[in-house]
Amino acid sequence: MRPFDSHPDELISASLTGDLTDLERRELEAHLSSCPECRDTLEAFSQQRQMLAGMRQSPLPRDLAARVRTGIESRRFAMPWYRRPSGWLTGVASVATVAVAALLTVVFLNGRGNPTAPASASPSPSPTVSAAASASPSPVPTAAPLPLNMQAGDLLYVQLTGPIDDPKLTVIEAQSAAKVGLANPGTGQYSETKRAALSPDGRALAFATETGAKGSWRIVVASLANGATKQLAETWPVAFGRRIAWSPDGRYLAFTVASVGANGTSDVWLYDRTSGSARQLTHAGNAYFASWAPQNADNEQLWVSLGEANPVSQLAQFPTAAGIPSDDPLAGEATTVAGVFAPLVSRDGQHALYWTGTMSLDGTNGWIFSKGGMPQLTPMDGNWKATPLFSDLTVGQGGEAFASGELSWADDSDTYAVWGANWAGTPEGNDYPDSNGVYVGRVSNGQLSRTSAPDLGTMTSSSGDALYLVDVALSPDGSTAAVTLGIPLPGDLATPKSYLRAVTVNGDHPPADVGGGANPQQWSGPGVFVPASVGG
Amino acid sequence: MQSMAWPQLLGADPVMGEAPGNTALESRFERIFAQFSEPIFNYVLRMVGDRDRAADITQDTFIKAYRKLDTLADDASTRSWIYRIATNTAIDDMRRRRYVTPMGDDERHNRRPDPRPGPEAQVLDASIDERIQRALGRLRPNHRQCLVLSDVEDMSATQIGEVMGMSHGAVRTLLCRARGEMRRELLQEGIGS
Incomplete structure (x- = not known):
């Protein structure tokens, strides 16, 4: 033996x-x-x-057989979780709290390509230096030729390819198919990319990629000239914390670093291309990035919103040349607007989209609207006179209102989009408002309604499953939306796949699949349009 | 086991392109639904910890099963076949919601007082069930999956391997790790030694 x-x-x-x-x-x-x-x-x-x-067996829901029958007969599945608003308003505590310590790892690079310590889990954002990129992205605009032969108005997109254990990220210019492979900062594999933002000079791309099984996001900045990358942070994609945006002059990148759970926090961070470093800007614990406002003289201006029962927004200002301020700019005499959340200012500074309503802290989604949530439009005249974006949606007694959603402007400062919106309470009709819908309007053309959603093409993949909306980018002239639609996968180890679909807002042309075509075998998206500022 | 009757025949099926009145297909599906709908629902419920999500996943499981019915070679393999579909569907759902804690919604339900009258023991049992489910919810998905298949569904390692697409040896190893992890999680819930 x-x-x-x-x-x-x-x-x-x-x-x-x-x-x-x-x-x-x-x-x-x-x-x-x-x-x-x-x-x-x-x-x-x-x-x-x-x-x-010995655990008790639960009885089957009474309507399950009928639901299955209906699902089969209607050729589609029931509305999946990511299209249903219910559950979004649910508080979460214990498990998320336990998970936070392991999940929130914040790392940023010092921008010099220094030798580094390994990334470590931390319960709060930490200035620990992380794994280095292969090289630093070009910190400032240069006279070098534009990468990827890009011209203003072109569509670029990120593509994830390769086997699940060795994924590669590439940035592709849709017209010419010019491409650049991105180095991996080395703190984990690339997975589905969920957001992307192109710097105004067209030379740097910031993006958010999932971190595999954990589900958190890594914020990475890449040089499109040589594919060098830096990981800036790891964060939790809370409802209003997913935006990444370059300042109008392209020097700073703003993003939110959030944790989840009963004690979840959220604060705004900035990355400075000149110094190559990132730093926490706010220390409020409930701060979400909203948007850059046009520069004021030599000052950067950033609207930051604070999640509270009655939310407020504050205008952070700091001298452009001084780098990221070490003091919290919200701690001083910042302009404060009550009742305004996540204002998104148009490029010309004339209008803003924003949210109103009563908020509550959700353990997994951060601060979201629990009552009366509605997107609004206002002229930027200091009065914040709200006009609801939707003409045919009203806050209802049954809790009908938005819990959260995404807003986008086109560079024309006229066209805007509402998408990924989660409507709580009873829907106002069949799939309306639809969290998988993209509602596009124009300031010059009145409010949105159920007819404002351009045809996104079939929302059914070749395997028959309903697609899910990942990201929307509007072209500078507001004519086209680049819509990333994820394809549900059969399992954790399956290769991520998505459609990247060019959708004409006016329906001039049928939606066209970019990148992976009509039968994608890889993940393509998000798309970003080259702004008019490129080459200027 | 409670079974649920399939409400009438499906009629014309635009998904499969089957002609109306394909009674052989329909009656086979009816049998599968009647036999497995409740076990699958409870299996998924253990996996995701939330009734609404479990209902959605069970619904999708049977729709997929209907579509794939022609791939089911023989009735003897029905059980592992349907559990495999349910497993993949649940994993897909968890994958999409992975930034949402699996127990999130259930926490809300758990805090609700049970309106049913009952003896003290029933309340105590419910409390233990809740704690076990909480511990399950904290396991890694593949640990949770094989543990539920083994100890709740009473499947052998070979059957679990068919469901999870793993070898017998790999299942044994995984199951051991799952039991170890579950032991620690139960201790956190004040259960076990």
Whole structure:
């Protein structure tokens, strides 16, 4: 009889189901007779099995058979979770809290390509230096030729290819197919990209990529000239914390670093291309990035919103040349506007989109609207006179209102989009408002309605599953939306796939699949349009 | 086991392109639904910890099963076949919601007082169930999956391997790790030793 080198837990486990050979059983019995620790393990495993087997069975929902029948007959699945608003307003505490410490790892680079310590989990944003990129992205605009042969108005997109254990990210110019491969900063594999922002000079791309099984996002900045990358932060994609945006002059990148759980926090961080470093800007714990306002003389202006029952927004200002301020700019005499959340100012500074309503802190989604949430439009005249974006949606007694959503402007300062909007309470009609819909309007053309959603093309993949909306980017002239639509996968190890679809807002042309075509075998998106400022 | 009757025949099926009145297909599906709908629902419920999500996933599982019915070679393999579809559908759902804690919605339900009258023991049982489910919800998905298949669904390592697409040896190893992890999680819930 061979002795065991260590406690034979695997045999103990297998013995519970009789899954042992005769030899294994004899060996285990002999060992158990002399090892009290393994007898404890056996006792614990046995109790555990009994408890699990004794859990109460839940009755089947009464309507399940009818739902299955309806689903089969209607050729589609029931509305999946990501299209249903219910659950968004649910508080979450304990498990998320436990998970936070392991999940929130904030790392940023010092921008010099220095040797680094490995990334480590931290319960709060930390200035720990992380794994280095292969080289620093070009920090300032240069006279060098534009990368990827890009011209203003072109569509670029990120593409994730390769096997699941060795994924590659590439940035592709849709027209010419010019491409640049992106180095991996080395703190984890690339996964689905969820957001992207092109710097105004067209030379740097910031993007958010999932971190595989964890579900958090890594914020990465890449040079499109040579594919060098830097990881700026790891964050949790809370509802209003997913935006990444370059300042109008392209020097600074703003993003939100959030944790989740009952004690989840959120603060705004900035990355400075000139110094190559990132730093936490706010320390409020409930701050979300909203948007850059046009520069005021030599000052950067950034609207930051604070999630509270009655939310407020504050205008952070700091001298452009001084770099990221070390003091919290919200701690001083910042302009404060009550009742305004996540204002998004048009490029010309004439209008803003923003949210109104009463908020509450959700353990997984951060601060979201719990009552009366509605997107608004206002002229930027200082009065914040709200005009609801939708003409045919009203806050209802049954809790009908938006919990959260995404807003976007086109560079024309006229065209805007509402998408990924989560409507709580009873829908106002079939799939309206639709969290998978993109509602496009123009300041010059009145409010949005259910007819404002351009045709996104079939929302059914080749396998028949409903697609899910990932990201929307509007072209500078407001004529086209680049819509990333994820394809549900059969399992954790399947290769991520998505459509990147060019959709004409006016329906002039049918939607066209870019990148992966009509039968994508990889993840393409998000798309970003080259702004008019490029080459200027 | 409670079974649920399939409400009438499906009629014309635009998904499969089957002609109306394909009674052999329909009656086979009816049998599968009647036999497995409740076990699958409970299996998924253990996986995701929330009734609404479990209902959605169960619904999608049976729609997929209907579509793939022609791939089911023989009735003997129905159980592992339907559990495999349910497993993949649940993993897909968890993958899409992975930034949402699996127990999130259930926390809300758990805090609701049970309106049913009952003896003290029933309340105590419910409390233990809740704690076990919380511990389950904190396991890694593949640990949770194989543990539920083994100890709740009483599947052998070979059957679990068919469901999870793993070898017998790999399942044994995974199951051992899952039991160890579950032991620690149960201790956090004040259960076990």
